[in-house]
Amino acid sequence: MVPGIRSVLYRLIFNRSLLCLLLVYFSQEAVGQSWVTEDNQYKGWTNEVKLTFADFKGKPNNQLRNLNKEVGLLASTQVGIKTVLDVPKRKKDRGAMLEKVYVAPFFFKQTSVTLTRDPNELDKQRLYFDMAEVYARMMRREFIHLADSAKTYGTLWIMYSSIKEHYCSEYKKMFDAYTYDVFVDKKPEAYQQWRKLIDEALKETELYQTTKADCHRLLTDKPIDPDYEQSDMVAPAFVQCR
Numbered sequence: 001m002v003p004g005i006r007s008v009l010y011r012l013i014f015n016r017s018l019l020c021l022l023l024v025y026f027s028q029e030a031v032g033q034s035w036v037t038e039d040n041q042y043k044g045w046t047n048e049v050k051l052t053f054a055d056f057k058g059k060p061n062n063q064l065r066n067l068n069k070e071v072g073l074l075a076s077t078q079v080g081i082k083t084v085l086d087v088p089k090r091k092k093d094r095g096a097m098l099e100k101v102y103v104a105p106f107f108f109k110q111t112s113v114t115l116t117r118d119p120n121e122l123d124k125q126r127l128y129f130d131m132a133e134v135y136a137r138m139m140r141r142e143f144i145h146l147a148d149s150a151k152t153y154g155t156l157w158i159m160y161s162s163i164k165e166h167y168c169s170e171y172k173k174m175f176d177a178y179t180y181d182v183f184v185d186k187k188p189e190a191y192q193q194w195r196k197l198i199d200e201a202l203k204e205t206e207l208y209q210t211t212k213a214d215c216h217r218l219l220t221d222k223p224i225d226p227d228y229e230q231s232d233m234v235a236p237a238f239v240q241c242r
Contacts, residue, residue, distance in 0.1 A: 035212035036219050042106040044215030045133045051107060051126050058113035068115055073183055075114040077125045079132045079175075081105050081168055082218045083139070085160050086228040093227065099156040100228060101143045104214040105132035124182060124191055128175065130198050135171035137205035139163060144208070157231065 037044040043055055056075065067073040082104060088097040107129055114121070142163055147156055181190040202209075217224050 035216035037212050037215040039219060041108070041110055042219060043109060044212075044219060045105040045107075045129055045136070045210050046212055046215065047209055051122065051129055053114060053117055053122060055107060055109050056112045056114040057109045058111045060113050060115055064113055064115065071184060074116040074118065074121050075125050076112065077128045078108040078111045079105060079128050080108060081132050081136050081139075081171060083160075083164050084218060084221075085157065085231045086217075086223045086225070087157070087231045089227055089229045095153045097227070098147055098151075098153055099160075099231070100225070101140070101156055101160065102214050102217040103136045103140045103143075104210045104218050105129060105136050106215075106218070123195075127178065127191070127195060127198055130202060131174055131178065132171060133210060134198060134201045134205060135167045135174075136210055137202075137208040139167040140210075141205065141208045142167075157233065 037046055037049070043049075043051070056077075058076075064073065064076050084102050086100040086102070088094050112125075114125075143156060143160075146159060146163075178194050181187050182194065213224060221230075223229055
């Protein structure tokens with residue numbers, strides 16, 4: 001074989017082998033980043049997935065049946081916002097490395113109930129979930145801005161509870177207002193008006209949307225970054241409605 005051709009062939013074989021190795025490596029990385037966004041109990045909000053009637057796994061109780069007779073309520077959705085604060089494991093790193101806050105809304109499958117398969121009713125129930133996402137985004141945005149402006153370890157830890165409580169309280173108020181307008185007072189065009197309001201809010205906060213990693217962190221209760229651990233000073237908890 002001509003030496004020049006042999007050299008070219010060797011390079012082609014080497015490059016092909018290297019490419020195969022890289023493909024295997026990145027495939028393994030992709031598998032390693034397979035985020036869990038829902039389980040049998042909870043469904044995390046993601047931009048790609050919407051609620052379906054199959055997610056409503058709760059059994060109708062007497063309260064829902066009575067409300068169905070009295071005001072025509074056909075479904076009951078329970079949604080919560082969960083947050084957690086992670087800190088560097090090694091105290092010597094606390095300063096150079098700041099705290100991390102994860103926020104995500106979750107749909108509670110086992111306690112959400114439906115008496116109908118009407119797609120229009122499903123749209124009304126989905127709005128509760130999107131509403132929770134709006135407040136999760138606002139909460140996340142404030143944590144990010146606070147961290148960027150302070151750049152000091154301990155700032156997020158100090159402000160964590162007050163920020164969380166503020167946005168969760170505001171979310172509950174909107175939750176109740178929407179419930180009253182649409183399901184109790186039954187105002188004309190109420191759902192359409194609320195849908196427009198929430199869609200505008202989602203668009204304005206698009207940069208801060210919940211990620212699959214957020215859902216994964218909060219569903220598994222395990223820090224994503226191996227150099228971090230959950231803060232033992234701040235207990236994570238779902239903020240629930242209904």
